[in-house]
Amino acid sequence: MKFSQIYAPTLRETPAEAEVVSHQLMLRAGMIRKAAGGIYTYLPLAWRVLKKIEHIVREEMDAQGGQELLMPIVQPAEMWQESGRWAVYGDEMFRLTDRHDRNFCLGPTHEEMITTLVRSDVRSYRQLPILLYQIQNKYRDEIRPRFGLMRGREFIMKDLYSFDKDEDGLNISYKKMYDAYTNVFSRCKLKFRPVEADSGAIGGSGSHEFMVLAESGEAEIVYCTSCDYAANVEKAELLPLDEISTGEKLPLTQVHTPNCKSIADVAKLLHIDKQQTIKSIAFETDQGPVLALVRGDHEVNEIKVLNKLNLINITMASEKSIIDDYQSVPGFIGPCGLPKKIKIIADVNVMKMINAAAGANIADYHLQNVNPGRDFAADIIADIRLIQENDPCPHCAMPVKKARGIEVGQVFKLFTKYSSALKATYLDENGKEKPMVMGCYGIGVSRTMAAAIEQNYDEHGIIWPVPIAPYQVVVIPVNSKDTNQVQLAELVCRQLNLHGIDSVWDDRNERAGVKFKDADLIGYPLKITIGPKSISEQTVEVKERKTGQIHFFSTSDYLENIIELLQKL
């Protein structure tokens, strides 16, 4: 392939709209162009990468017994109304009406579509399990699309849905997908980590997210340095800590603490450690006001509070709510003497504190010698704190570390949430009707492409991992006026392609520097330079994009050497 024939308009300067590296580099490398906010055209180079990722995904899905199908993007409202999600999904769903005023949406996901399909055709346990998947555009009208392909409104997704007769079957399907995902991201040569994830309102035991490790990742994860535990911080459970305070419970006293609105201020003024204070965070929820208590040196994990209380919505309480509902004062909230309607959820470690300091619910006052149980009662005592670096691993108690990641996949046990709602049932061995037990497993394909760049780039451009590079090799004749060089470059390129190595040669009448810069920007794993020496000494110069390492191979045996190099990379 001649580079001049590829529609890859590279840019010397970074368009102002791009913030994150993957977005900047894909625009500059002529891979994507924006059509609207969060909606992009994939130009040929990007499309080649996407097809390679999809190919790996397909092979791994098929290897686990998955069958590919294609479902509509435009979905009728009825099935969403039946599952109850037409109302729940809210503004994030792209909705449209046809000429007869019938309601449709652009599919954000396909549980409804696949479940109504399977329910109409599957009757018997003998037909299960079934693993069906699709790769296609999905749509979410994100409040704020950003980061280029990382959070678009239209994106390419692989979703596989499993249907089993019971939970044992689901566990097997789940394991298959977990393994398949591990294979997919390994084959893409990405540094990633499967982490335990929150399974949200659906509950149940199982969900893992697959995180591509990158500084720019939106998700925070913790992992153990001595065992293989890893989790999203939202999910990470915590062992109760040792008691830190001992001694006799002293009488409750009120202290003047003007302008001390933070834990740090209070601790400083009272000459105590942050560990001896109680942090009170006020929330508004669909079940009314909830006060969450953690030790002063800890943070509240909102997701845990949400799950422990079976809530749907939780937000920080407004100042108005703190005054009206809590009858308190922002900055001076505490658990003592609140109105009865305030539900108190306390972290396990708070209940072990003795003679702590907490807000007095009066402006510029705190309470000292607060003793949980004596001075306030918690409605719920649970693990609600956010894990911190060096907290003990919940599996082996060794200190955990933190990292950032980009969520590129999630495996999820749905159980019978959708099969019950949509009546996808089968007859078991005893002729009894039961709902199918489902799982869903997604991979953000277009996001994976972006994540690969976030993890592999330098100041010159992209550094593609070999398996997903748009082309593995670029061949550059240094002097485009030198017919010998040009002819050799074309020959080398043809040879490589004949041996299954995706290659281009840069036939443009440009100075060498321009061609080198574009090659680095686009990020071919290998660059072959054809210069004067290639002609006089019959050698080619091969440079590894990632390391900059240079090899010289003879024109007689470069093929074997390049094949070997590509396998090593």
Add this chain to the structure above:
RNA sequence: CGGGGCGUAGCGCAGUUUGGUAGCGCGCUUGGUUCGGGACCAAGAGGCCGUGGGUUCAAGUCCCGCCGCCCCGACCA
């Protein structure tokens, strides 16, 4: 939706304070010289200054409305 910023040539930007003939760099076209890390010289093409209204002799610039984009937050693959 709340907070902040921006819409001027394909891209990056200046010009707006103080209204008076629309500019710079890169890219693009043509010719010449160059040719191993984004060359040089010369000559060109290219803009309803996001959009609608208003003020004015005169609006890129002042006023009002609308649209779009980017960043921070709630949401998420």
